[in-house]
Amino acid sequence: MAAPQRVDLHNCADEPIHIPGTIQPHGALVFLSSAGLVEGWSANIATVVGSEPALGQPFGALGLPQPVTALIQECHDTMADGTAPATMTALDVGGREYDCVVHAHGGRVLVEFEARDVGMGEVAQFAIKAHSSIDRLRRQRTIDGLLETAVRQVRDFTGFDRVMAYRFRADDSGDVVAEARRDDLVPYLGQRYPAGDIPPQARRLYVLNTLRMIADVGYTPVPLLGAPDAAPLDMSFAALRSVSPVHVEYLQNMGVGASMSVSIVVGCRLWGLIACHHMAPKRVPYSVRMAADVLAQVIASTVQGIEARADAELVEHAANVRTGLVEALLLEDDPLDALVRHGDGLLESTHAQALVVCQYGRVVCRGVDQALGDAVVASLPAEASDVVTRAGVQDWPDAIQPLLGKWAGMLALPFDPPSGGWCVLLRTEQVEEVAWGGKPDKSRAGPLGERLTPRGSFDAWIETVRGRAHPWEDGILTHARMMLGELVRVSNARRAQTEATRAQLLAMLGHDLRDPLNSINMAGMVLERTEGGSNKGTLGKRIQSSSNRMQRMIGQVLDMSRIDRGLVLGVELHPVDLAALACDLVEEARLAYPTIVYDLHTTGPAFVLADAGRLGQVISNLLSNARHHGEPNQPITIRLATQDGLAILEIANAGDPIPAETESTLFNPFKRSSLNNPRNRTGMGLGLYIAQQIVREHEGEIAYRHEDGKVVFAVQLPLAPNR
Known part of the structure; x- marks a missing residue:
């Protein structure tokens, strides 16, 4: 059969580790065709069966003990699609005890004879300990407690010097989250190992065959023999499968003499590993290894239950947040204020720390300053129909990166694309001190020659990782997409309304x-x-x-109509004396409404670059509002002053504060409070909305406040240069 290829770290990711062509020497192997004829064997098979078989020989002529031939026959009888599960029997050959394991894979039957150095009575004691361990694991309610219990119990019934529990991250790197060890060994708890330590094909085997044993890291492989043109034997499920020389070197660099690994597979993915190390060669009987495998299945089931409970709690909380938010959006006039008022629930259900919402060019922030909020909105894509995520600073546009400060992660929901409606959730940077299990690079010198080899030291190598937030979890992304769907439906309903x-x-x-x-x-x-x-x-x-x-x-x-179509109102800017314009409009109001007192105060000319007609429209609207909503027989006060490069025009009328629920929608079109108002029956709720658009086109701001018993609307406009 073909000899294994020479590998190093250049090509180990392509190494066909499932067909190594060799086995570990503490056992022997023979494999048969689907018809029960000998196709090949390990070079040491004679130590078990007494002589070397012949190609094409029926398995019944091998002289195997009756329990073994019975297992082979059972494997043939139960084979489906070329596979059959493993069965095991114990046998004694020349005073030496073996575990004989029979299984089928790829249309071939593999018969493995693994030498055992302890009696069946001792194996039974191991099994009793393992059963007790399973009961302890089932009582755990947290993943940390589960894994800490698991490493102690596995070390107790297997006797390894060190037992570690790895938990893999989304990037396939793994952390040692629990450890039970011999007191004199250097602890590995808390160390992280890079994804490259387990190449993709090895990760696949960890999922397919959840248990692997290397009894002696320093072993000399035993070759498989057979017809020269025969297809290589797929040993994915073989107990005696030889391992990659790169992995052997890796373990030797760690000072390990024997190892066993048990996969924790959750939802068809490699969630974690129970990794066992011994500083000297060590054999663990097949039955005990199977007990450890069952233990890992119990761990996987318990992990799945714990995660399912956590996911259910998140789903319930997220559903409550969505329900409350949707109700508020359907009833309230301003979507942004509704989103901000429900900010606590949004942040808690997404594990975010800040919120930025925008629509129609208006940006509202919670937890970040306005300048950063504006920059975040400006960095969003022009078109999006799904959630947009950023995991770290490097995912943001270059121009905004210097402004981010402590912020790194983003989850953005485009809830109303036609109006530029976004709900953006931010996560802070997670500065992390990573204790790598040795510096994760490759050295040039190794025992197998001048080649790329595994790292030689596994002392903790500390790296400070900056600029990244905690990754957005799958459950939170699912919740975000459900929320996006709800928000889009509400936005469409509001648009129809x-x-x-x-x-x-x-x-x-x-x-x-x-x-x-x-x-x-x-x-x-x-x-x-x-x-x-x-x-x-x-x-x-x-x-x-x-x-x-x-x-x-x-x-x-x-x-x-122009604003709704995304068009500007159109202003022609010329130097305008805001004081003179205000005086003219106040005089017109006095003539039209002689019973109302208009109290005008100016400090002299205040020139701004403006469209006089449009600016007059703003002032007329504010005077009209003061007249309609102010208390009868009370003066309307108009004040104009300049300060810090701004012209500030304030129009005030006596009156109670505007209710909070109305204040949040003052500048929205078609406000319910404006329709059929008995003090302004022809009002349509458009005046302040249009006034705000005009002021913004003049690069100014308009705002409301209540002060000294008066309702005050203030317009701020930049003064014209050289005036």
Whole structure:
């Protein structure tokens, strides 16, 4: 049969470790075809059967003891798709005890004879200890407690010098999370081992065959013999399978004389390992190893149960958060404020530490400053339909990396792409001191020649890992996608509701225009019939008032339509004296409403780059709001001042504070509180929304506050240069 290839770290990931062509020397092997004919054997088979078999010889002519031939026949009878599970019997050959293991794989029957150096009575005692260990494991309620108990129990009934529990990370590196050892050995607890220590094909074998034993790391392999042109024997499930020389060298560099590993497989993935090391050669009987394998299955089942309970708790909590958030979004006017108010639940259910939400260009932050929030939003992709994640600083655009500070991880949900709606969750950087099991690099010199070899030292090598957050867990990503689906449905429902409201308001607008139009028509008719009458002045005022109402309504609808289509309102910037503009508009208001006191205070000219018409629209809207919502017979105060390069215009009226639930939606269109307001029956909830858009197009801000019994709206605009 073909000789094994020479390997080093250049090609060990491609090494066919399942067909090594050799076995470990503490046993012998013969393999048969599906018809029960001899196809090959190990070079030392004569130590068990007395002589070397012949190719094509029936297994019944090998002179094997009856219990062994019975197992072989049973394996043939139960073979399905070329495989059959392992069965074992004990036998004595020339006063030496063996465990005979028979199984089928790849259409061949493998018969392994493994020498045992302890009697069956002692093996039975091991089995009793193992059963007791299983009972202890089943009572554990935490993964840490489970693994700590497991390493102690496995060491107790196997006698290894060191037993470690590895737990693998998402990147396939593994941490030693529990350890039971001989007192004089250097502890490995807390050390991490890189993913490269277990090549992919070895990881696959760990899942397929969950137990592997190397009785003597310094062994000389025994070759397999057979027809020169025969296909290599697949030994994936063989107990005596020889191991890679690279792995042997790895263990020798650790000072290990014998090893046993038991896989912990959860959900068809390699979750962890129970790794056993002995500083001298050591054999563990097959029955005891099988007990350890059962122990690992109990560990896997218990881990699965613990993780399932944790996942169920997360799912329940996340569902409650989603339900509460959806209810709030359906009932409230401002999605961003609803998201921020439910921030505690969002952060807790995703294990995040900060929240940034945005929509229609507005950015609201919780846990980070506004500048970083704006930068985070600016870094989001233009189009996305699924959650967007970033695990570390290196995943962010280069321009924003210097601004991140302690933040590294991101989970972003595009809940309303048409309006630029995002819900962004952030995680802080997890500065981690990693104690690697030896510096994870490769040296050039080794006992097998000038080649890349495993590292020679396994003393803890400390590395500080920065710029990475804790990875987003699968359960949290699933919850995030479910939440995204709910938020998208709510956004679509709100959009449909807005469209229906818009249609209703347009219909109402058409209805409300009838009254002023009728007034104009009637006034015109009266003027025509009473051309010389004394009531021309009154009728003229009525015509002007009705026309202004129509013009205001139509203008707001047109502005709203432009904003809704993503268009700017369009401003032509020229130097404008805000003081003079405010004086003109206040004078117009005094003439139109002579019973109202307008108290104007300015500190002189205040030139800004502005569109006078649009800015006049903002001031007129604020004066109108003060007139409609202020307390009767109380003055309206207008103050204009300059400070720190800004012109600050404040319009105040006496009144109670705006309720919190209304304050959060002041600048939203189509507010419920504005519709059918008895003090402003024709209001459509568009004025402040349009005013805010105009001010922002002037690179300014508009804000509300309540101060000294007055409702105050303040507009801040940058002063024009060289003024």
